[in-house]
Amino acid sequence: MMHKDSTSTEATSSETMTAAVCNRYGPPEVVTLAEIPKPRPKADEVRVRVRATTVSAGDYRVRSHNVPAGFGLLSRLALGIRKPRQPILGTELSGDIDQIGAKVTEFAVGDPVVLFGDAAMGCHAQYRCISEDGSIVRKPRNLSYKQAAALSFGGTTALHFLRKARIKPGERVLVYGASGSVGTACVQLAQQFGAHVTAVCSSPNIDLVRSLGADEVVDYTTTDYTRTEQTYDVIVDTVGSAGYSRSKSVLNRGGRLLLVHGTLMQLIIAPWLTLTTQTKVIPGVALGRKQDLAFLAELAEKGLFTPVIDRTYPLTEIANAHRYVETRRKRGNVVISVAE
Numbered sequence: 001m002m003h004k005d006s007t008s009t010e011a012t013s014s015e016t017m018t019a020a021v022c023n024r025y026g027p028p029e030v031v032t033l034a035e036i037p038k039p040r041p042k043a044d045e046v047r048v049r050v051r052a053t054t055v056s057a058g059d060y061r062v063r064s065h066n067v068p069a070g071f072g073l074l075s076r077l078a079l080g081i082r083k084p085r086q087p088i089l090g091t092e093l094s095g096d097i098d099q100i101g102a103k104v105t106e107f108a109v110g111d112p113v114v115l116f117g118d119a120a121m122g123c124h125a126q127y128r129c130i131s132e133d134g135s136i137v138r139k140p141r142n143l144s145y146k147q148a149a150a151l152s153f154g155g156t157t158a159l160h161f162l163r164k165a166r167i168k169p170g171e172r173v174l175v176y177g178a179s180g181s182v183g184t185a186c187v188q189l190a191q192q193f194g195a196h197v198t199a200v201c202s203s204p205n206i207d208l209v210r211s212l213g214a215d216e217v218v219d220y221t222t223t224d225y226t227r228t229e230q231t232y233d234v235i236v237d238t239v240g241s242a243g244y245s246r247s248k249s250v251l252n253r254g255g256r257l258l259l260v261h262g263t264l265m266q267l268i269i270a271p272w273l274t275l276t277t278q279t280k281v282i283p284g285v286a287l288g289r290k291q292d293l294a295f296l297a298e299l300a301e302k303g304l305f306t307p308v309i310d311r312t313y314p315l316t317e318i319a320n321a322h323r324y325v326e327t328r329r330k331r332g333n334v335v336i337s338v339a340e
């Protein structure tokens with residue numbers, strides 16, 4: 001969801017802050033630290049002093065302009081033709097409110113919060129503003145700032161797709177790419193929705209996905225999920241390796257295929273497959289809504305959803321964080337510590 005909020009360029013003051021900026025598409029080194037004006041909240045906005053943020057698959061894709069096949073031109077139109085239109089990446093953060101606009105009623109200075117900037121980004125900085133009606137909620141008390149920073153990106157994506165699948169209790173859900181940010185959220189949420197969850201990952205991540213509640217695990221380095229006797233009501237593909245042609249033989253009648261990672265061609269043919277086969281094929285872009293973030297925060301506060309943290313880097317090491325995320329081997333989320 002694109003919020004009209006002040007990230008780096010609007011409503012600024014003479015004070016400065018440190019931000020990680022990306023002024024061209026390229027390798028991790030294009031992300032550098034800069035001193036830029038601190039944003040000032042408008043009347044309906046709050047300003048958050050950032051404690052922690054993440055480098056997500058979304059950040060690495062924007063920075064490197066490595067997007068799923070077919071989306072090259074469309075994404076340049078959306079993100080910026082020659083360089084990222086929004087130089088401050090970062091989709092999510094946690095922190096404390098340090099200033100509020102004159103019309104703000106929901107939040108007060110000092111409130112610990114979680115903010116999802118989504119496609120508007122702007123979270124790799126010491127301060128970020130957002131409308132109080134935007135995707136910002138109070139931080140779950142039982143989560144650390146580092147955990148809270150990683151609540152939104154994978155969580156809202158998993159929630160968006162799983163809700164579209166309308167999972168009924170007892171249905172069998174297979175999550176392909178179960179150890180990533182979206183995958184670890186999918187395993188936990190599908191389990192919350194009453195599904196029987198099979199997680200597909202590599203050998204080193206088996207214990208992790210089991211600890212998140214997976215009922216069964218398929219190690220893709222030794223076993224092909226299409227070659228067991230098991231069939232599924234829902235398959236979630238977060239990797240781009242479990243599309244329709246591969247998955248159709250193990251999808252039950254009335255099954256749903258959720259293409260979190262999908263190519264332009266998959267997006268185009270999805271309605272045709274839905275019309276002409278027994279499978280509903282669901283591609284698309286997840287939209288981060290405030291009520292979804294609130295739902296995740298509530299689940300987290302009840303101890304029913306916990307963001308998985310892999311490595312933590314200080315803001316000064318953000319290029320190294322990009323380097324690690326780009327390996328596509330991270331487990332859950334990579335956190336950037338902005339201020340302790």
Ligand SMILES: NC(=O)c1ccc[n+]([C@@H]2O[C@H](COP(=O)([O-])OP(=O)(O)OC[C@H]3O[C@@H](n4cnc5c(N)ncnc54)[C@H](OP(=O)(O)O)[C@@H]3O)[C@@H](O)[C@H]2O)c1
Nearest residue numbers: 057157179180181182183201202260261284285286329330
């Ligand atoms: N449609 C949307 O709105 C939307 C929203 C968010 C993200 N996305 C996309 O969804 C994808 C997943 O995002 P994410 O944040 O979960 O990524 P991620 O955290 O970087 O995913 C990393 C995980 O992917 C697994 N993986 C990598 N290559 C694999 C392979 N060949 N086979 C099986 N598993 C593999 C790895 O597990 P192992 O080490 O065990 O192999 C690793 O744990 C990204 O492409 C992202 O751009 C789409």
